Amino acid sequence: MFAFTVVGANNPVSTRQTDPFSQIEAYNTLGSLVASYQSTGPVLFTTLPAVAPGQLQLSNGELGAAAFYTFTYTTINPMYPGTTFTLKVPANVGLPAAFTTCNMVFQAVTFPLGWLVINHTVNLTTGMTVPIPPGSKVTLVLGPFTNPVSQQPTPESFVITTFTNNSWRYTIDTVNSSLVPQFKCAYPCATCPSAAQPTACLSCLDNLYLNGTSCLSTCPAQTTPNSHRVCLSIQTRYLDVSSYVTSAQPVYYSFVLTPTGPIPINSSVLITFPPQVPLMAGETAVTCNTTAYVSPWEKYLNHGVTTLKTSSPTVTLNVSNVFEHQVTFGTGSIITLRCGNFKSPI
Secondary structure, three states, X not given: OOOOOOOOOOOOOOOOOOOOOEEEEEEOOOOOEEEEEEEOOOOOOOOOOOOOOOEEEEOOOOOOOEEEEEEEEEOOOOEOOOOEEEEEOOOOOEOOOOOOXXXXXXXXXXXXXXXXXEOOEXXXXXXXXXXXXXXXXXXXXXXXXXXXOOOOOOOOOOEEEEEOOOOOOOEEEEEOOOOOOOOOOOOOEEEOOOOOOOOOOOEEOOOOEEEOOEEEOOOOOOEEEEOOOEEEEEEEEEOOHHHOOXXXXXXXXXXXXXXXXXXXXXXXXXXXXXXXXXXXXXXOEEEEEXXXXXXXXXXXXXXXXXXXXXXXXXXXXXXXXXXXXXXXXXXXXXXXXXXXXXXXXX
């Protein structure tokens, strides 16, 4: 029994098994044949080839929008006419009923691709007529896909795999990371001013609260959320208490809200009063009116009286439609709610 090593041999370009090695002969130093083998079994390569990270560009980065996706990567192994692809699509990316664009681009030449969707994987057959050497840049352009309606903290990547032919058995190259869609706004922003400000949130995903331009799990101290999950800073003061000399007079509280971010139209304000602030005896309703100084238009708006029923010893007000005027309150606005029918602590 003897063994030998061949240096400088290159592995096959795919996972397809090799033909048997044949005519293996061993000679001594005098040049005489001492052993020979007519054939060995084939060699199997089970480790999938990998490629350098690819790139993915979207024609439209808005969540939920239709977009054409451009995939670019550099090959490790050569490709020949008849090469095919599979494109595994993340579950949250929508596939079209039919692709209107489905091409491969190599050295500025466009080759149309045939396509077939099976279980969120797109099988692609190429019409290329030239071999592609290793180290070449290959581009796939497909669409329209539908962008996800939401994002994930750790989004899933597309996976591109190339095969020797349309039997889809023998792998040439695989791109299994870095093909992650990058949207206009960075997670956890649902909306933002522009792609140049992806982390300046205007609204939030995953039921988070908007505080300024940040998305938080809860609103910070000295703020309260409105019905659109926007944190509003609150300053509170007790009005005209010194003028009441008996507990027979109702007390009004004034709440001055300074928004830390835009407030959408028809928002609500939730106010919870402590048990030490009860309603007047026999009262079952709280009346509120509002005054707002609206930025950046620099004008005042007045809202009529809102009456809210309550039956709990602890008064919780959900002041709906306080901001029913057809404007959006911007940062720098000042909003005052004056609510009454409370019992005086005097």
